[in-house]
Amino acid sequence: xxDVEQSLFxxxxxxxxxxxxxxxxxxxxxxxxxxxxxxxxxxxxxTYIFSNMDMKQDQRLTVLLNKKDKHLSLRIADxxxxxxAIYFCAESIEGTYKYIFGTGTRLKVLA
Amino acid sequence: GAxxxxxxxxxxxxxxxxxxxxxxxxxxxxxxMFWYRQFPKQSLMLMATSNEGSKATYxxxxxxxxxxxxxxxxxxxxxxxxxxxxxxxxxxxxxxREGWGTDTQYFGPGTRLTVL
Numbered sequence: 506x507x508d509v510e511q512s513l514f515x516x517x518x519x520x521x522x523x524x525x526x527x528x529x530x531x532x533x534x535x536x537x538x539x540x541x542x543x544x545x546x547x548x549x550x551x552t553y554i555f556s557n558m559d560m561k562q563d564q565r566l567t568v569l570l571n572k573k574d575k576h577l578s579l580r581i582a583d584x585x586x587x588x589x590a591i592y593f594c595a596e597s598i599e600g601t602y603k604y605i606f607g608t609g610t611r612l613k614v615l616a
Numbered sequence: 617g618a619x620x621x622x623x624x625x626x627x628x629x630x631x632x633x634x635x636x637x638x639x640x641x642x643x644x645x646x647x648x649m650f651w652y653r654q655f656p657k658q659s660l661m662l663m664a665t666s667n668e669g670s671k672a673t674y675x676x677x678x679x680x681x682x683x684x685x686x687x688x689x690x691x692x693x694x695x696x697x698x699x700x701x702x703x704x705x706x707x708x709x710x711x712x713r714e715g716w717g718t719d720t721q722y723f724g725p726g727t728r729l730t731v732l
Contacts, residue, residue, distance in 0.1 A: 547709050550722065603650075
């Protein structure tokens, strides 16, 4: 069945890079997304990648997609305390516009 | 651009009452809106997909008579939790998809429902 997995926690020091990983099982996904959720808030779109791309860079964010291994990652360069939040990956399913969300990774940035 | 609002942000009600939550796309027309439920420290669970002018499509296990969804215009969808009970307490989040051929969903800030 459809399943999107993420590690639950990640802790990094301010200024270091963070890498959040995501594995998915549905190969028919068209787009893959990264969202950020701060406590008590909705989801903020960070970036997305089309399924036929390998990499996308957007300022401090780099998304890598390995379609063969169904692995997606989000790298945050120069991580700041304001980056502390929960990060969700999501894949959109072709023909449905629905998302399957990952389990979420709680990123904690230590000053 | 692509801003989605929800109202109210927080609601406390007594058991047995009905609660309406509004989801609006402020600067774009949303052909499709989605309603999610999120339990503490968990991911989002899709409840239903709402297309303007047609009946909502509910996910398996979601009671359509319990969670009434109306998508009357291209900028507004409402979720009504009928005869709410304490187990309905949750964080409800809507999202909106802009136009045709675009998968990207923009999310509202969420509504915290507490049923006493």
